[in-house]
Each structure stands twice: as C-alpha cells, then as structure tokens.
Amino acid sequence: MNPAPHIPVLLTEVLESYSPLKSRTDLVYFDGTFGRGGHFRAIGKQYSLKKAFIADQDLEAIATARKDWSDWIESKRLEIFHGSFLEFAEKNQNPLDMILLDLGVSSPQLDQAERGFSFNKDGPLDMRMNQTARKSAADLINELNHDELMDIFKIFGEVPNPYHVVKAIIQDRGEKPFITTLQLAGLIERVDGWQKKGFHPATQYFMALRLVVNQELEVLQQAVPLLIQQLRDGGLISIITFHSLEDRIVKNLFKDSEYGFLVNKKVIVPTEEECRMNVRARSAKLRIFQKGQKPEKPDKFALRRAQRAKE
Ligand SMILES: C[S@@+](CC[C@H](N)C(=O)[O-])C[C@H]1O[C@@H](n2cnc3c(N)ncnc32)[C@H](O)[C@@H]1O
Numbered sequence: 001m002n003p004a005p006h007i008p009v010l011l012t013e014v015l016e017s018y019s020p021l022k023s024r025t026d027l028v029y030f031d032g033t034f035g036r037g038g039h040f041r042a043i044g045k046q047y048s049l050k051k052a053f054i055a056d057q058d059l060e061a062i063a064t065a066r067k068d069w070s071d072w073i074e075s076k077r078l079e080i081f082h083g084s085f086l087e088f089a090e091k092n093q094n095p096l097d098m099i100l101l102d103l104g105v106s107s108p109q110l111d112q113a114e115r116g117f118s119f120n121k122d123g124p125l126d127m128r129m130n131q132t133a134r135k136s137a138a139d140l141i142n143e144l145n146h147d148e149l150m151d152i153f154k155i156f157g158e159v160p161n162p163y164h165v166v167k168a169i170i171q172d173r174g175e176k177p178f179i180t181t182l183q184l185a186g187l188i189e190r191v192d193g194w195q196k197k198g199f200h201p202a203t204q205y206f207m208a209l210r211l212v213v214n215q216e217l218e219v220l221q222q223a224v225p226l227l228i229q230q231l232r233d234g235g236l237i238s239i240i241t242f243h244s245l246e247d248r249i250v251k252n253l254f255k256d257s258e259y260g261f262l263v264n265k266k267v268i269v270p271t272e273e274e275c276r277m278n279v280r281a282r283s284a285k286l287r288i289f290q291k292g293q294k295p296e297k298p299d300k301f302a303l304r305r306a307q308r309a310k311e
Contacts, residue, residue, distance in 0.1 A: 006107040008038030009281045010240055013268050015046055017238040017288045018098050026050045028232075029098040032085030032223070034061050035106040037068060047098070055081040055088045057130035057214075058109065084130070086219045089226035096230050099237040103220070103246055105129065105210070107280065117210060119185035119202040125178055127206075127213045137209040141178045146170060156217070156245070157208030165191050165205065181206075207243065217245055224253045228260065231291040236263070242283045254289040263288040 008014075021027060025048040031040045034056040044052070052072070056062055062082045072078035081088045085101060109129065110117050116126030116137060125138035144152070146166055153162035168191050169178070178184055185202040192201040211217060227237055241247040247267070254262045268286040275282045 006036040006038055007278045007280070008042065009102065009278065009284045010268065010270055010274070010286050011039065011042055013270075013286055014039055014100065014102075014238055014240070015042060017263070017286070018043070018047060018236050020234065020290070021047065021097060021236065024048065024097070027097045028094060029053070030085075030088070030092075030096050030100070030227070031055070032088065032099065032101045032227075033103060034065055034080075035102065036061065036064055036108065039100055039102060043098070043100070049077070051094075052078045053081065053088070053092070053094070053096075054078065055083060055085050057082070057084050057133075058106075059131050060108065061106065084219050084223070085227070086223040089223045089230065092230055094230070095232045095235075096227070097232055097235045099227050099231065099235070100239075101220075101223075101237075102240045103216070104242045113181075116181050117206070119181055119188075119200055119206050122180055122182045125181050125184055127210045129214050133214075135213060137184075137213050138178050140209060140212060141169060141184060142173055152208050152212050153205055155208075156211045157204035158244070159204045159208070162205070211243070211245075217249060220246060221249050221253070224250065225257070228253075228257055228289065228291065231260075233292045235291045236288060237291075238286060238288045240284055240286050242280075242285075247285045247287070250287050254287055257289065260289055260291040261294040263290050 027047055027049050029043060029047070029049050029052045031052070031054045034040060034054040037054075040052070040054060043049070054065055056065070059082065062080060065080050066073065069078050073080065105117055109115050113121035113123035116123045125136065125141065127137040140152070141149075149166045149169060150162055153159045153166065165188055168187055172178070172187060184205070185200070188202040188205050189200075194201055224237070224239070231237060239250045241250055251267070264287065268288075270281040270284055
C-alpha cells in the first residue's frame with residue numbers, strides 16, 4: 001500500500017510569509033526539509049524562483065525530488081543536496097532570499113513501519129531520518145546507561161519521571177536486546193499505563209528518542225545562524241516547529257540575532273479548520289525572520305507635531 005501523501009502544514013501562512021518579495025523575479029530559494037515537496041511546489045507557483053536549492057536527509061525524499069523535478073534539474077534551476085540543512089549551510093556559498101525549514105518527520109516516514117518512528121506500527125526500532133546515519137533508536141536503548149536514558153526522556157521528552165520505564169528497559173535488555181518499536185512501546189504501556197485518554201504513553205518517549213537519534217535540536221541551533229548570514233538583505237527565513245524545545249530555540253535565535261528582526265511578534269499557529277483536516281498540524285508553530293533593518297512604524301503624530309512647531 002502506498003503511504004498517505006504528506007499534506008503541507010500552514011501552507012497559506014508560509015506562502016504569505018514571503019510576500020515582501022512578491023514583485024522580485026530573481027529569487028533564490030532554499031528548502032532545507034524537502035519531504036515530498038508540498039511547500040516547494042506551491043512556492044514555485046507563487047514566486048518567481050530564479051534558482052532553488054533543496055535538501056533532505058532522507059534518501060526517499062531525495063529520490064522523489066530527483067524524479068518529480070527532473071526538468072528543473074536539467075535546466076540547472078534546481079540543485080539537490082542529500083544531507084542535513086546544517087551540512088548544506090556549512091557548504092553553501094550562494095546568497096539566498098527565501099528559506100524554509102519545516103521540521104520533524106513527514107507522513108510517509110511516520111506511516112512506513114520499517115522506518116521505526118511509530119509506536120503503533122511494528123517495525124525495527126530505527127528512527128533515523130538519514131538511512132546512512134550510524135546510531136538507531138535501538139542502539140541508544142540497548143547501549144546507554146541509566147542516567148543517560150533518564151536525561152534523554154526528561155530533557156527531550158519532557159517526561160516528568162521516567163525512572164520506572166528506564167529501570168524496566170535496563171532489566172529487559174539484559175535478557176533480550178530491544179529490536180522492535182512495539183517491544184519498547186509495550187514496555188512503556190505496561191509500566192506507565194494510559195494516563196490521558198487518546199494519548200499513548202509512549203508518545204513522549206518516542207519523540208525524545210527521535211530528537212536524539214537525529215540530533216534535531218543541535219542541528220537547528222547551529223544551522224539557523226549560518227542560514228541567517230546567507231540571506232541577502234531583505235531575505236526571509238520561515239521555520240515551522242512541532243516541539244516546544246524547537247520553538248524556543250527558533251524564537252531565541254530570531255530574537256537575539258543582530259542581523260534582522262522577528263516579523264511576527266506572536267507565533268503563528270494553524271486555524272481550527274486546518275487542525276481538523278490534518279491532525280499533524282495541531283502542534284505546528286511558524287516563526288518568520290527578516291534580514292535587515294526593521295522598517296520604522298509610521299509615526300501617526302509626527303505631522304501634527306510638525307504643524308504645532310510651525311505655529
Ligand atoms: C515535515 S517534513 C517536510 C515536508 C515538506 N515541507 C512538504 O511539504 O512535503 C520534514 C522533512 O524534513 C527532513 N528533515 C528533518 N530534519 C532535517 C534536517 N536537519 N536536515 C535535512 N532534512 C531534514 C525529513 O527527512 C522530512 O523529509
């Protein structure tokens with residue numbers, strides 16, 4: 001069965017985020033999380049992209065890009081990079097106008113049991129977005145010591161007390177190493193039980209492992225400042241996050257950067273309608289940063305003051 005297609009999240013808002021560049025015809029775009037190219041396709045329709053660069057660390061995403069965009073590749077309008085957007089940023093020499101990072105996993109990654117991201121589907125306990133990376137989630141579960149596992153679940157999963165789960169993991173792996181997703185999900189269910197209806201007890205544990213296996217927070221923290229530097233004056237970077245720790249990193253990097261300003265003071269979230277149509281959108285947050293000087297707010301009273309000074 002073919003996996004469900006990926007529905008691009010916050011699409012209208014992402015398209016709108018680049019609107020200051022609408023009249024330009026020489027735009028250079030970088031999509032650091034190509035996925036299945038949903039955002040890229042829509043952006044390509046609405047903006048005059050002279051050149052685009054796309055990256056993804058997933059081999060299947062890259063294969064899709066090569067197949068779907070062969071005409072752009074042939075005409076040298078598109079360059080494809082297999083690897084993380086941090087690796088791209090470390091090598092890139094091209095000034096950019098528009099950047100999009102739509103973090104996390106795509107629906108095809110979640111839906112394919114063999115990728116090991118889902119606690120509902122039996123598959124290898126893998127979770128590597130980049131299939132050529134070294135350590136899988138099973139390696140972490142089987143190799144890390146008690147304190148390291150506690151830290152991962154507490155810090156990255158925000159699990160208040162993972163003690164009993166960690167103790168059970170260490171006990172069980174002494175008899176048989178962890179190989180499958182359901183082996184781990186079953187243990188967590190057994191130890192923690194269901195505490196919130198509709199919220200699988202393994203949710204936060206799986207999220208924590210995924211973030212660590214793919215070094216998602218470190219990559220984000222290091223890549224964003226580099227990407228901001230590579231923006232041309234007036235260029236925009238839009239980032240969609242799905243996790244509170246990711247959002248905090250993005251917010252602080254944007255707020256503290258001396259190279260530009262946060263476009264939207266308040267974070268942008270999906271409408272209720274979007275959340276109803278696409279459950280994946282529920283935790284999405286969009287922040288936008290523009291390179292350059294913040295435009296002065298029009299001073300409504302300046303004219304009046306000038307008139308009074310004349311009188
Ligand atoms: C949420 S999906 C993007 C979906 C895409 N915007 C679309 O509309 O089809 C995230 C994708 O980014 C990739 N990814 C996540 N973190 C990455 C990173 N640090 N570097 C490169 N690709 C990454 C994942 O492999 C996945 O394919």
